[in-house]
Amino acid sequence: MDIQEGKEKFLQSWGALGSSWGINRTMAQIHALLLISPRALSADDVIGELQISRGNANMNLRALIDWGLVYKELKPGERKEFFVAEKDMWEVIKSIITQRKKKELEPMIRALDELASVEGHTPESEEFARVIKDIKMFSSKADSTLETLVKADSNWFIGTFMKMIK
Amino acid sequence: MDIQEGKEKFLQSWGALGSSWGINRTMAQIHALLLISPRALSADDVIGELQISRGNANMNLRALIDWGLVYKELKPGERKEFFVAEKDMWEVIKSIITQRKKKELEPMIRALDELASVEGHTPESEEFARVIKDIKMFSSKADSTLETLVKADSNWFIGTFMKMIK
DNA sequence: TATTAGTTTCAATTTCTACTGAAATTACGC
């Protein structure tokens, strides 16, 4: 397979993966493009490669920066901004986990805490209480497991971890 | 908080959580509704509670059954079908992991295998090869970790697991 | 085997999300 074809397939797959995990296609594709680029790219490069509008490119680049997946790079003497992706995959994974944990898991845990206050002795409220308690337990465990993961280093994950749980 | 308010908030939160993870809101809400229901519900019950159309209810109930999160229940002497959710949270989590692993992680790994065949000695193709290799490594690890998780039992996850990785 | 309660399907429609493009704003280099 040649590089051009590989590149296209990768942009396509990464975009599709993003979509099915609630990350918009363009954001995922810009990320993919920067990941495989050996040099920093300007907004115009991104616009050209992906055939998207300036507004779209700008918004998604900013979102990627928020997520900690992309950095702005300023070249001396150049007026325009360049962008580079974080290339260390372990850092990429940690950023994604951190973001989603904060934006989805933690709010869910807070909601469950509130919901735990539902009282009553009907079968309905008893079943409700049971379900909330169970979900709460698993979410909390997931939360602390991810917290540990995010603080760990890559070698630990890739090496030791697998041996331990096997 | 009373049961009615709790129920509404739970349906709402579970639906929102689903949306941000690429699962449609209605599917998540039907799941939530069945989870907290102490008895099996008919399609009409679901339609009534969530104010959705028959077609929508049917399609999403079927999808939930595909995912292994809901079972059909036939009551003797009753012509209509009833539905119950899998109540064991550990089973719920395993079903979700299994589904998404199969539908997203595994195709991604297959795609990466193909992409690993990109040749060339330009900086572009070398960077490409490096990125693909890294992603492949992490995906494979994630895949086998999840495989192990899915085969494990709940106590192991909740109990031992946490101690081991801490 | 005719009736009908119940389920499934899917074209049309609605709703929601992402994207565009141009105007407004910013800030670099002179």
Added chain:
DNA sequence: GCGTAATTTCAGTAGAAATTGAAACTAATA
């Protein structure tokens, strides 16, 4: 501080995804 290249914003729009509703289908029972 001026001119301008570059970035940002956002109302309008396009496109995707979810939903409806009615017709087609299925199967239980009389």
